[in-house]
Amino acid sequence: MEHLPVLQIVIPLLAAPVCVLLRHHATVRTFAVLVAWTCLGIALTLLAEVREGGTISYHLGNWAPPLGIEYRVDLLNAYVLVIVSAIGAVVMPFGFGTPEPGLRDGQHHLYYAAFLLCLTGLLGITITGDAFNVFVFLEVSSLAAYTLISLGQHRRALTAGFSYLIMGSIGGTFILVAIGMIYMMTGTLNMADIAERLPPVLGTRTIWMALAFLIIGVSIKLAVFPLHQWLPNAYSYAPPVVSAFLAATATKVSYYVLVRAIFTLFGAAFVFETMGMQRLLMPLALLAMFLGSIAAIYQEDLKRVLAYSSIAQIGYMTLGLSFANEDGLTGGLVHLFNHALMKGGLFLVVAGIVYKLGSSAIGDLRGIGRKMPVTMAAFVIGGLSLIGVPGTVGFISKWYLVLAALDSGSYVVAFMILASSLLAVVYVWRIVEVMYFQGDGESREGLSDPPLSMLIPTWVLIGGTIYFGFTTELTAGTASEIARMLLEGAK
Amino acid sequence: MTPPTAIGVAVLLPLLGAIGIQLTGKRPNLREAVTILTSLLTFGVVLTLVREVTSGSRPELELAEVLPGVALAFQVEPLGMLYALVAAGLWIPTALYAIGYCRGHDEQNQTRFFTCFALAIFAALGIAFSRNLFTLFLFYEVLTLSTYPLVTHYGNDEAKAAGRTYLGILLTTSVMFLLMAILWTWHLTGTLEFAPGGILNGKAEGPMVAVLLALYAFGTGKAALMPFHRWLPAAMVAPTPVSALLHAVAIVKAGVFTVLKVIVYVFGINFLDETDASVWLMYAASFTLLASSIIALTKDNLKARLAYSTISQLSYIVLGGALATSAGILGGGMHIAMHAMGKITLFFCAGAIFVASHKKNISDMDGIGRAMPFTMSAFFLGSMSIIGLPPMGGSWSKWYLALGAADGHHAIFIAVLMISSLLSIGYLMPVVGRAFLFPAKASEHDHGHAPASGPLSRIFPGLHEAPILCVAPLCLTALGCIALFFFAGDIYDLLLPITLEP
Numbered sequence: 001m002e003h004l005p006v007l008q009i010v011i012p013l014l015a016a017p018v019c020v021l022l023r024h025h026a027t028v029r030t031f032a033v034l035v036a037w038t039c040l041g042i043a044l045t046l047l048a049e050v051r052e053g054g055t056i057s058y059h060l061g062n063w064a065p066p067l068g069i070e071y072r073v074d075l076l077n078a079y080v081l082v083i084v085s086a087i088g089a090v091v092m093p094f095g096f097g098t099p100e101p102g103l104r105d106g107q108h109h110l111y112y113a114a115f116l117l118c119l120t121g122l123l124g125i126t127i128t129g130d131a132f133n134v135f136v137f138l139e140v141s142s143l144a145a146y147t148l149i150s151l152g153q154h155r156r157a158l159t160a161g162f163s164y165l166i167m168g169s170i171g172g173t174f175i176l177v178a179i180g181m182i183y184m185m186t187g188t189l190n191m192a193d194i195a196e197r198l199p200p201v202l203g204t205r206t207i208w209m210a211l212a213f214l215i216i217g218v219s220i221k222l223a224v225f226p227l228h229q230w231l232p233n234a235y236s237y238a239p240p241v242v243s244a245f246l247a248a249t250a251t252k253v254s255y256y257v258l259v260r261a262i263f264t265l266f267g268a269a270f271v272f273e274t275m276g277m278q279r280l281l282m283p284l285a286l287l288a289m290f291l292g293s294i295a296a297i298y299q300e301d302l303k304r305v306l307a308y309s310s311i312a313q314i315g316y317m318t319l320g321l322s323f324a325n326e327d328g329l330t331g332g333l334v335h336l337f338n339h340a341l342m343k344g345g346l347f348l349v350v351a352g353i354v355y356k357l358g359s360s361a362i363g364d365l366r367g368i369g370r371k372m373p374v375t376m377a378a379f380v381i382g383g384l385s386l387i388g389v390p391g392t393v394g395f396i397s398k399w400y401l402v403l404a405a406l407d408s409g410s411y412v413v414a415f416m417i418l419a420s421s422l423l424a425v426v427y428v429w430r431i432v433e434v435m436y437f438q439g440d441g442e443s444r445e446g447l448s449d450p451p452l453s454m455l456i457p458t459w460v461l462i463g464g465t466i467y468f469g470f471t472t473e474l475t476a477g478t479a480s481e482i483a484r485m486l487l488e489g490a491k
Numbered sequence: 492m493t494p495p496t497a498i499g500v501a502v503l504l505p506l507l508g509a510i511g512i513q514l515t516g517k518r519p520n521l522r523e524a525v526t527i528l529t530s531l532l533t534f535g536v537v538l539t540l541v542r543e544v545t546s547g548s549r550p551e552l553e554l555a556e557v558l559p560g561v562a563l564a565f566q567v568e569p570l571g572m573l574y575a576l577v578a579a580g581l582w583i584p585t586a587l588y589a590i591g592y593c594r595g596h597d598e599q600n601q602t603r604f605f606t607c608f609a610l611a612i613f614a615a616l617g618i619a620f621s622r623n624l625f626t627l628f629l630f631y632e633v634l635t636l637s638t639y640p641l642v643t644h645y646g647n648d649e650a651k652a653a654g655r656t657y658l659g660i661l662l663t664t665s666v667m668f669l670l671m672a673i674l675w676t677w678h679l680t681g682t683l684e685f686a687p688g689g690i691l692n693g694k695a696e697g698p699m700v701a702v703l704l705a706l707y708a709f710g711t712g713k714a715a716l717m718p719f720h721r722w723l724p725a726a727m728v729a730p731t732p733v734s735a736l737l738h739a740v741a742i743v744k745a746g747v748f749t750v751l752k753v754i755v756y757v758f759g760i761n762f763l764d765e766t767d768a769s770v771w772l773m774y775a776a777s778f779t780l781l782a783s784s785i786i787a788l789t790k791d792n793l794k795a796r797l798a799y800s801t802i803s804q805l806s807y808i809v810l811g812g813a814l815a816t817s818a819g820i821l822g823g824g825m826h827i828a829m830h831a832m833g834k835i836t837l838f839f840c841a842g843a844i845f846v847a848s849h850k851k852n853i854s855d856m857d858g859i860g861r862a863m864p865f866t867m868s869a870f871f872l873g874s875m876s877i878i879g880l881p882p883m884g885g886s887w888s889k890w891y892l893a894l895g896a897a898d899g900h901h902a903i904f905i906a907v908l909m910i911s912s913l914l915s916i917g918y919l920m921p922v923v924g925r926a927f928l929f930p931a932k933a934s935e936h937d938h939g940h941a942p943a944s945g946p947l948s949r950i951f952p953g954l955h956e957a958p959i960l961c962v963a964p965l966c967l968t969a970l971g972c973i974a975l976f977f978f979a980g981d982i983y984d985l986l987l988p989i990t991l992e993p
Contacts, residue, residue, distance in 0.1 A: 388666070389636070390629040399558065399674070406678040414674070418667050425662055429655075437646050470555050470563065 004049075005058040005071040008042045008081065009124050011035060016116040023109050032112040033093045039119065040082075040089040047078040051478075057129070065129070066190040072129030076482045079333070080126045080256045083340050087248040088119045090460050094241050094348060095355065096453040111151055115245070118144035122253045131179045132189045134257065138175065138221070141253070142168045145246060149238040160233035167220055167230040174217025175257075181210035182265075195264055202270050211275060214261050222254035224281075224318055225288035228311045235307035235347075240354045243303060244347030247310055248340040255317055255336055259329075262321070263486040272324045281322035286416055288315030293423035297430065302350050302360040305427055306343065309386060312420065313339045316401060319417070323404040329483035331400030334476045338385075338393035341468065345461030346382040349375055352450040352458060362434055369436035371447040374455055376435055378462040383428035385465040388421045392469040396476055492536070494543045494550030498565045501536040501575070502616045504529055509609035516602035523590050526605050530582045533612070537579045544572045545985060551622060561683055563629070566622035568685070569985050570755065570824055574748045575619035577831045578741045582612050584964035588839055589732035591960025595846045598730060603640060608736070610637035615741040618748065624673045624683040624757070627749060628665070631713070634745055635661045641733045642726045649728055656725040661712045664719050669710030672703055676757065685752065688992040689759025700758070700768035707753045708772055713746025714809055715802045717779040724798040731842025734794060739801055739834035744827050747808040751823055754812040755989050763815040764899075772813035777907045780806035784914035791852045793841045796918055797834065800877065803911060804830045810904065811892050817990035819895025824986045825979065826888035829876060832971045833885055836873030837919075839965035840866050843957035853922055858931030860923075862955035865962050867926045869969035874919035876972040879912050884975025887983075 015035040022028045050056060050073055058071040073081075092115070121141025125134050146168070150161030183189055185206050186197040201207055216227070223231040235243045262271045272278045292312030299305045313335070320332025350360050352375050357364055369376045385392035398421060405414035449455060468475050492500065508529030515522040543550050544567055553564040567575075589608065593601050614637055617630030635658065643654035677683055679694045695703060712719045726738050754763060763769045780803050787799035804826070811823025843866045844850055844859065860867035876883035879890075889908060896904035956962050975982075 384636070387662075389632050390625070391633070396558070398670075402671070402674045403678060406674060414671065415667070418671055422663055422666055425658070429658065433651060433654075437643070437651055470557055472558055476558060 003058075004042050004046055005056060005073055005127060006060060008039065008046065008085075008127055009071075009120055011038055011042075012116045012120040012123065016113045016120065019109050019113040019116060025108050028109045028112050029096065032116060033096070035116060036085070036088045036092040036119065039085040039123065043078070043081040043085040043123075046073055047075075047082050047478075050075055050078045066188045066193045069133055070129040070190055070192070071127050072192065073127060075478065075485060076256070076259065076333075077126050079478050079482060080253065080336070081123060083252055083337050084119070084122050084126065084249045087245060087340055087344050087461075090457045091241055091245045091248075091344065091348070094244075094351065094454055094457040095451070098355065098451060098453065107151060111148070111239075114144045114147040114151075115242075117141075118148060118245070120144075122249055125253050126256055129191050130189050131182065131191055131194060135172065135176050135179055138172055138257075141250070142172060142221075145250060148242045148246070149234050151242070152237045152239050154237050156233070157237035160237040164230045164234045167227075171217045171220030174213045174220070176217075178210045178214035178217060181206050181213070185210075191260070191265060195267075198266065202266070202274070207266075208275070211266055211271065215258070215277070218254055218258045218261065222251050222258060222318075223311060223314055225284050225291060225311060225315060228288070228292075228314075231311060232304055232307040235310065236301060236303040240303070240347060240351035240360075243307075244344050244351060247306070247347050248344030251310065251314055252336050252340055255314075255321075255332075259321060259333070259486070264489065268324050268487065272322075278322050278324065281318055282413070285315045285319035285322055286413070288312060288318065289416070289420040290423065293420055293427065296427040297423065299427075300362055302353070302362055302365065302431065303347075305362075305431065306346055306350065309424065309427065310339075310343060312424075313343065313386075315420075316397065316417070319413075320401050320404060323408050324487075325404055325407055326480065326483045326487060327400050327407055328404030329486060330476065330480040331397055331404055333479035333482055334400060334472075335397035337475050337479070338397050338465070338468065341393055341461050341464045342382050342385040345378060345458055345465060346386075348454070348458040348461060349379045349382065352454045355450050355454065356447060362431060365431065365434050366438040367435070368447065369432075372449045374449045375458070378455075378458050379435070380432060381462050381465060383424075383432065385469070386428060387424040390469075391466065393465045393475070394421075395469060396472055400476070492539065494540060494548070494567070495552040497536050497539050498550060498552045498567060498620055499554075501533060501540070501579070502565065502613065502620060504533045504536065505609045505613035505616065508533075509606045509613065512602060512605045512609060516606075519601065522602060522605060526586045526590070526609065527583075529609060530579070530586045530612075533616070534579045534583055537575050537616075540567050541572060541576070541985075543567065544569055547988070553622075557625065560681070561625045561677075562623065563626055564622040565617075565620040565626065566685070567620055568756075569987075569989050570748065570752055571619040571621070573824060573828060573982065573985060574744060575616055577744060577828050578612060578615040578619065581736060581740050581831060581835055581968070584839075584967050585732055585736040585835070587960050588735070588842070588964040589730075591958045591964075592730065592732050592842055592846060595958045595961065596730075598644075600644065604644060604730070607637050607640045608733075611641070611737055611741060613637075615745055618745050621685075623685060624676065624753075627752070628669065628673055631665060631669070631745065631749065632662075634713075634742060635665070638733070638737055638742060641737065642729045644729055644733070653725040653728045657722045660719055660722040664710050664712030667710070668706045669712075672706035672710050675703060675706070685756035687756065687989070689755075689757055689762050691757060692759055692762040696766070700763075700766050701771060704754075704758065704763075704768050704772060707757075708750055708775070708809065711746045711749045711753075713742050714750050715743060715746065715779075715805050716775060716809060717782060717802075720779065720783065720802045723802055724795055727792075727794045727798050731794070731838060731845060734798075735835050735838035735842065738798070739838050740831045743801060743805055744831060747805050747812075747823070748827060750809050751812045751820065751827075754815070755820060759992060760815050760817070760820060760990065761992055769813040769815050773810060773901060773904060776806040776810040776813055777904060779803070780810065780907060780911050781914070784911050784918065787918040788914065790918075791854055793844070793851060793853050793856075793922065794838070796853065796922075797837050797841060800837075800915065800918060801830075801834055803915070804834065804877065807888075807892060807908070807911075810907075811895055814892075814895045814899045814901065814904070816895045816898040818891050818898050820990050821983060821986050822888050822891030822893075822895050824989070825891060825982050826885075828982055829884040829888045829972075829975055829979075832968055832975055833873045833876035833883070836869055836965055836968040836972060837877070839961070839968065840870040840873065843961045843965060846961055847955055847957040853925065856922065857925050857929035858927075860926035861931065863926075863957075864954070865956055865966055867923065869965045870926070871923045872969040872972050874923060876975075877919060878915045882976045883972050884979060885972070886976065887979040
């Protein structure tokens with residue numbers, strides 16, 4: 001049991017080449033699913049252990065930090081680990097028994113290998129307590145993600161993957177430069193050590209530059225407006241299941257890095273008060289909320305609607321962070337989980353549609369509300385959650401965010417949060433109208449709901465948006481505990 | 492059944508009914524049986540709670556704590572009891588009427604129709620029994636969403652446009668203003684629970700109170716205060732039973748109920764009275780009240796006229812709350828029941844006329860009273876109640892509203908009430924007059940309709956009434972208007988405790 005932190009990474013890492021060796025379709029698939037489930041089991045165990053016994057520190061290869069690499073699991077890591085591995089565990093078995101949607105023949109073993117590597121990278125970023133290690137795992141996950149995106153059937157998947165590669169590499173480089181500067185000033189790469197040694201040198205220009213590089217680098221990965229250009233193409237041309245996985249996890253992990261950097265490494269007081277980062281992040285977050293949602297309204301493809309909606313939702317998370325108070329951070333962190341649930345679920349709905357229709361263009365969705373009632377019901381619930389209707393997880397996030405705005409006395413921002421959620425009504429309802437009210441005359445013979453192996457994962461996530469809309473002990477409870485922990489640590 | 496169980500059962504029954512209706516969708520007779528059975532059972536269970544409430548106890552049921560201090564919880568208090576009785580009670584005649592209407596009219600998608608109907612009642616009861624603002628808001632949105640498929644029932648462009656207006660206004664106001672008000676209340680007080688005497692006293696002061704009240708009043712779009720009233724006439728594209736129960740009773744009453752409940756249990760009557768924060772609302776409500784009555788005069792489409800009449804009557808209730816006097820609150824509360832019974836009758840009649848003769852416009856209804864004496868007599872009784880003439884229930888609520896205006900030294904609103912009553916005579920009585928006194932138009936019987944069959948025309952040859960399942964419920968509710976005149980004392984006694992603040 002004491003080796004759980006490293007097993008969290010090693011198991012999917014070793015499983016990836018095994019997938020390539022196994023080659024046989026069904027075997028690879030079963031194997032990958034089992035690995036993903038094991039990861040979830042480990043993450044849940046870690047969360048339970050951290051909640052009970054406090055922070056776990058694991059020394060890789062028994063080399064004591066700061067020389068050796070330390071895996072440091074506190075409540076925040078454990079929480080993000082659970083999100084990432086849970087989404088992996090739900091998405092992996094999607095469509096079991098059917099050909100992978102949007103994938104060329106003979107590539108399935110590579111697909112699963114890349115998938116597991118991506119999972120490894122994302123879990124690695126989250127679990128490690130070593131700044132350079134973050135960069136390494138960032139590259140692991142990014143390279144795997146480029147591969148996954150370019151596996152998409154559409155030829156533009158290649159260019160989408162390529163532009164993600166360029167943007168991602170720039171982001172990665174920025175982060176590396178920042179780590180280098182921090183190392184220069186503190187002489188350590190262990191994050192706990194950095195946090196201790198930074199305060200005396202916070203006044204130096206090197207550290208200011210490091211902060212700037214780090215925030216910009218992470219913001220590219222997180223797709224903070226206006227650094228979001230890579231995201232819509234990447235999500236729309238990737239195979240739909242990959243979009244579901246990446247939308248629900250990749251940006252979440254970047255958000256984790258941002259939170260970790262601001263609150264643990266540099267300290268909120270320095271970032272927000274001395275450097276005035278609030279004045280930068282808050283307007284950008286608000287712009288993302290509005291422009292992302294407005295752009296979503298005008299898209300002609302369901303995947304792109306969801307992709308632009310993601311940019312807006314990332315805006316909510318960044319906004320929560322920029323308040324730097326307990327409610328705001330809780331709102332941002334709980335939205336991490338909530339958005340993973342709803343966006344993951346919605347992209348799985350799209351995957352089901354693409355499996356049946358071969359397209360996700362809004363014009364092709366006419367009248368499918370009647371032909372695919374179970375799938376479309378999932379879409380409506382997921383959409384309501386994006387809007388933030390009470391009884392869904394979206395409401396919980398908005399609750400904390402608006403309260404944070406009221407706490408900090410910004411009534412205008414509070415109104416803007418609510419107003420932007422109305423834009424979600426427009427882009428969701430536009431699709432609902434097409435699905436239920438159009439295409440009466442067209443006969444779509446044989447069109448029906450996708451098989452159960454697709455419906456079940458979809459409904460696990462969509463059902464989660466309702467379940468966690470009422471039971472928030474695990475989500476909001478943990479998030480507010482983390483928020484308290486981070487803010488106390490920042491003092 | 493213990494009272495807490497009864498609350499749970501009452502709220503849950505319509506939800507189970509909706510599932511049952513969905514499951515039995517392929518067999519219409521069974522499906523209709525489920526609807527009727529559920530409505531009867533629900534009303535029965537709601538009735539068992541009345542005694543508890545009148546004896547002074549406030550049964551509670553907490554289901555889950557969603558966020559720390561924010562629970563999904565129910566509590567029965569007098570105002571909610573009254574609203575639940577109205578919504579559940581009138582569901583029974585409406586269910587019968589809807590069956591007659593849908594079959595007489597060969598509606599499409601009847602299963603979806605009855606499912607959503609039951610869901611709407613589920614939401615209405617949830618609102619009625621909500622113990623805190625969160626629960627109320629949750630069911631408020633469920634009500635909006637569950638009735639959207641009913642408004643867009645016909646699925647054509649007109650219905651779609653109406654659906655957009657409907658959802659647009661109701662969601663916008665509720666998310667922008669109502670949710671904001673709720674969060675602000677939480678921010679100020681740290682609680683969302685309804686409490687006698689209000690929770691804001693001492694926590695809010697100055698102009699903030701009026702602003703907060705404005706957020707609540709306009710945020711409750713279902714109360715149809717101008718300028719957020721457009722959804723109500725738009726919703727009239729829905730089949731008539733929907734207009735009858737939902738857009739004259741359950742939904743709009745959910746709105747005014749919310750306003751009253753917030754005034755009584757969040758602000759507190761005394762607190763509002765002392766701060767004078769609701770004076771502007773009296774004028775805003777009076778404006779809506781008069782303006783929509785005048786618009787009603789200009790409408791030739793019967794349902795549109797009734798819709799604007801509804802907007803006007805809702806503002807009576809808002810006005811009653813805004814007066815912040817005991818009599819005003821009591822009058823407003825009583826008007827929930829009185830107007831519901833009167834207006835549902837009128838909508839039933841409008842639908843019956845449409846089913847029997849396919850007429851929508853008042854100018855075409857000359858002499859129709861001779862072919863449809865039952866329907867038009869019921870229309871006459873319902874109109875009298877809306878106008879507020881004895882011996883109809885509506886006279887009492889108007890009496891108390893006027894009394895409330897006098898108590899609050901706002902005599903001008905007595906004049907507003909009287910003028911509006913005159914206006915309502917102006918827009919309702921011509922319908923009755925035309926039907927009974929004008930000669931029938933020549934083209935009356937050239938519609939190519941087969942002579943009406945059914946028990947009524949067999950007994951009274953020469954009649955052209957709608958099917959018996961349409962006519963019986965509307966006669967029942969018309970008699971109900973008279974009955975309410977005599978039972979007004981009971982409603983008064985039921986509501987009285989809410990005006991006694993600790």
